[in-house]
Amino acid sequence: MVNFKSLNKTSIYYLFLALIAIGMLFPLFWLLSTAFKSPTEDIFTVSWKIFPQNPTWDNFTSVWQTYPFGRYLFNSTVVAISTVSLNLLFCSLAAYPLARLHFQGRNILFAVIVATIMIPFQIVMIPLYILAVQLGLRNTYLGIIVPNLASAFGIFLLRQAFQGVPKELEEAARIDGCSELDILWHVMIPSVRPALITLAIFVFIGSWSDFLWPLIILDRPEHYTLPLGVAKLASALDLDWRLIAAGSIISIAPALLLFVFLQRYIIPTDVGSGIKG
Numbered sequence: 001m002v003n004f005k006s007l008n009k010t011s012i013y014y015l016f017l018a019l020i021a022i023g024m025l026f027p028l029f030w031l032l033s034t035a036f037k038s039p040t041e042d043i044f045t046v047s048w049k050i051f052p053q054n055p056t057w058d059n060f061t062s063v064w065q066t067y068p069f070g071r072y073l074f075n076s077t078v079v080a081i082s083t084v085s086l087n088l089l090f091c092s093l094a095a096y097p098l099a100r101l102h103f104q105g106r107n108i109l110f111a112v113i114v115a116t117i118m119i120p121f122q123i124v125m126i127p128l129y130i131l132a133v134q135l136g137l138r139n140t141y142l143g144i145i146v147p148n149l150a151s152a153f154g155i156f157l158l159r160q161a162f163q164g165v166p167k168e169l170e171e172a173a174r175i176d177g178c179s180e181l182d183i184l185w186h187v188m189i190p191s192v193r194p195a196l197i198t199l200a201i202f203v204f205i206g207s208w209s210d211f212l213w214p215l216i217i218l219d220r221p222e223h224y225t226l227p228l229g230v231a232k233l234a235s236a237l238d239l240d241w242r243l244i245a246a247g248s249i250i251s252i253a254p255a256l257l258l259f260v261f262l263q264r265y266i267i268p269t270d271v272g273s274g275i276k277g
Helices: 004-035 058-066 069-100 106-118 121-134 141-148 152-163 167-175 180-191 193-209 212-217 226-236 241-265
Strands: none
Touching (some): 004 241, 069 106, 069 152, 069 180, 141 193, 167 180
C-alpha cells in the first residue's frame, strides 16, 4: 500500500534538491551559452532566449588563435600535476607517522599543523614572495609549485584515513619483515585510495584555479597559467564577453572532466575485508 504522506515528503525533498542544483548550474549554463553565441546576438537583454540562436565555434577559435591559450594550458597542466603528485607524496609521509607511530609531542605537532589552516594566505604572501625572489623562483614553475608542496588539510585528511586502517594489517606486514616505508607503500597507500583520490581532486582544482599567487610570482606572459590568461583576455579585448566566456570554458573544462571521471573512485573501501576473525 502506497504511503502518500511519505511520498509527498520525498517528492518535496527531491524537488528542493533539484531547485538547488538548477540554481548552482545555471551560471555555468549561461557561461556556456554566451560562449556559443554569435556577434549578432545580444547577451545582456533579459529574455527567455538563453539558448544560442546561431551556435558557433568562432569564439573558441578566435580566442585560441589570438592568444597563446595552448601555452597557458600547458603551464597549468604542469603546475597542477606536479602540485598534486608532490602533495600526495609529502602529505602521506607526514600523515603516516602522525597516525601510526608513537613519539613524544605527536598530538601537539598535529594540533599545530591543523591550526595553520586558520592562517589566511594574505598574511604570509609578502614574506613568501620575498623568500621566493631570494631563491630565484620568480617566473618559474617551481615558484608556483614549492609553496604548495603540502597542505595542512591534506595531512589531516590522510591522517584520519590512516587511523582507520586495521592494526592487524600493519602487524602482519611487520612480521613479514617490512620496513615502515614498505608498510606505508604496500599496506597503507592501497587501503586509503579513496582519501588519496579525494585529496588529489581538491589539490588539482585548487592549483588549477589559483589566481592570486601566480599573479604575484609571475610577470612574463609565457609563464602564465589559465586563470591569468583569462584575466589578460578580459583586459585586452575590450570586454568582449563572448570571447571571455569561451576562454573561461577552456579554463574550467579540464577540472570538470577530472572530477567527472574520478568521482566514482571516491567510495569507502572495506580495508578490513582481508582480516579473518
